[in-house]
Amino acid sequence: MTQFDADAMHRLAKLALDAGEVATPEAALALFQQYRLRIHLGEGWANTLAGQACVLTAVSTASRALLGGVEVTGDLTPVIQVPLFAGRPAADVVAALGGTVMAAPTARLPSLLIGDGAPPEGATLALRPSWDGWWAQVAPADSAGHLTVGDDNPLAGVCAGALAVSEVFSHVRGDSPEAGYRRIGVSLWNPLAIEDWHAPENRGPALAYLPTDLWLIGLGHLGQAYAWGLAMLPYPAQRRPRLVLQDVDRVTESNLSTCLLVGADDFKARKTRVMTRRLEAIGFEIDLVERRFGAQHRLQPGEPTAALFGVDNVAARRDLDTAAFALVVEVGLGSGYRDFRNLRLHTLPGPRPATELWPAQAASQPSTELNTAYQQLARDSGDLCGVTMLASKAVATPFVGAFAAGLALAELVRPLHGGGVHASLDCPLRSLTHRLGEPTPANAHCAFIALP
Secondary structure (H helix, E strand, C coil): CCCCCCCCCCCCCHHHHHCCCCCCHHHHHHHHCCCEEEEEECECCCCCHHHHHHHHHHHHHHHHHCCCEEEEEECCCCECCCHHHCCCEHHHHHHHCCEEECCCCCCCCEEEEECECCCCCCCCEEEEEEEECCEEEEEECCCCCCCCCCCCCHHHHHHHHHHHHHHHHHHHHCCCCCCCCCCEEEECCCCCCCCCCCCHHHCCCCCCEEECCEEEECCCHHHHHHHHHHCCCCCCCCCCCEEEEECCCECCHHHHHCCCCCCHHHCCCEHHHHHHHHHHCCCCEEEEECCCCCCCCCCCCCCCCEEEECCCCHHHHHHHHHCCCCEEEEEEECCCCCCCCEEEEEEECCCCCHHHHCCHHHHCCCCCCCCHHHHHHHHHHCCHHHHHHHHHCCCCCHHHHHHHHHHHHHHHHHHHHCCCEEEEEEEEHHHHHHCEEEEECCCCCCCEEECC
16 A cells, blocks of 8 residues: 555645655645735726636635635625626635635735725735736736726636736745736737737627537546636526536545635545536536547537547547547646646647647656655655655646636637637746747637627
8 A cells, every 4th residue: 555645645735846845745735835825805806707707716726726825805795796606795705715704914925906906005915917808917016007897708807817826826936036026918819919918909809709519528627627717708597508528537635736616525526527516506508428538539410519628648639630529629738847837729620630749659658757855755655656656746736727728718719709719829827928829710610609
C-alpha cells in the first residue's frame, strides 16, 4: 500500500514540491495557506451578468488557489441572476463558493475591487477587473481607464475574474514583478490583438445568439470550466442548451482544487452524475455517455455535431479526426510548475488534421524524474511507487481553466455573430501580451438560439 495518494494532493500547492521549495506535501499546503485575498464589492457590480460572472469566478477560483482564505466585503445585497445561481442571495452564493463574508475586513491583504468605488483601505495591493462587450481587463484600482460597461457579455466577466486572480497569485508568489502593477486585457472578439486589444473594432457586437446542442468531452478541470462558462450565459429559462456529457471518472480529493462544479459531498461520485444534477437543476437538457472517447466514437443521427474537448490525452486528441464532428474546440493546458498558466487552443477541422497536430510519438509517456525533494520523500517513506505517481501528476488551478474556457466558448459564439475562429491560439496568463495564433475563416457553426 502506498503512503502517498496521488489523487489527494492539492494540484496547485504541488508546484512548491515540484519547484523544490518545500520538502513535504504538508509543507506545500502550509505555504499556500499563507496566501489570502480580499474581494470588495463596490457599487454596480451586479448590474450586469458579466459583473456577476466576474465576482463568482473570482471567488470560486481564488478559494481553491489561495488556501489562507478569501474575504468578501461590500455590497452583498443583490440577488444573483446568472443561470447557475439564479434567485439566490449573493451572500449565500459567495459562502457556497468558499468565500467568507466579512463586515470588518482584515488589513494588509491583496485586494480586488469589483464595481465602482474607492480602492479598499489598507490593502497591500488593489486591483480592479472590468469588462465591456467582449473586452476583459485588470488594472490597478487607483488607475484611470477602467472599462465602462456598454454591452453585457458574461464570457468577458469570467475572463476578467480569472485574470484578476491570476495576477494576485503571481503577486503573492513573487514570480512576476509586474503582476498587480500593470494594465492587461484581452478582446474575446479578436484575441490576437495585443497593443490594440481595446480598439473600438475589437469590442465586438452585442450578444444576439448562443450555442445550444454541444458535447462536453472530459469533465475534469477544463470540462467543468466549460460548463461554468455556459451556465453564466443569458439563456432564456425555457431555452437552456442540450449537452451531452462524456466521462468515465469519479470525483477525487484533488478534483476539489481544480474543478468548479464539485464539492466535498461529491467525493467518489461519477463526474457525469454530479454535473447532471447541477445543470438539470437550472434547466439544461442532459444526455450521458459514460465511456472513454476514442477511435470507436461515431456520431449518431440527432446528436450534437459541435464539441468542447477537455481530455488531457494525446491518443484521444488524435481520434478527433474520425469522430465526424462538424466543429471541435480543444484546449490543452501546461502541466509543469513553470508552464501551468499556459494554454493552447485548437479548432477542428483546421488547416492540419489532428493526427498531424499530435503525432503518434507524442502519445508516449516520458519517464518521471524525481527532484531532490521527491527523492528524499521516497527514502523517508520507503514508497517509491507512491512518490513517483505523485510527482507525475500535473500542476493545475481553476483560474487558468476558467480563462481558457472563456476563450474556448468565444470560439463557438463569435462565428454566430459574423466573426472568425482560430486554428490555433497560444496564451500564457503570466505574460498575456505574448499571445500567438492562427486565425482562419469559420467553416462550421454550432446549433444556436437567438436571444429575445
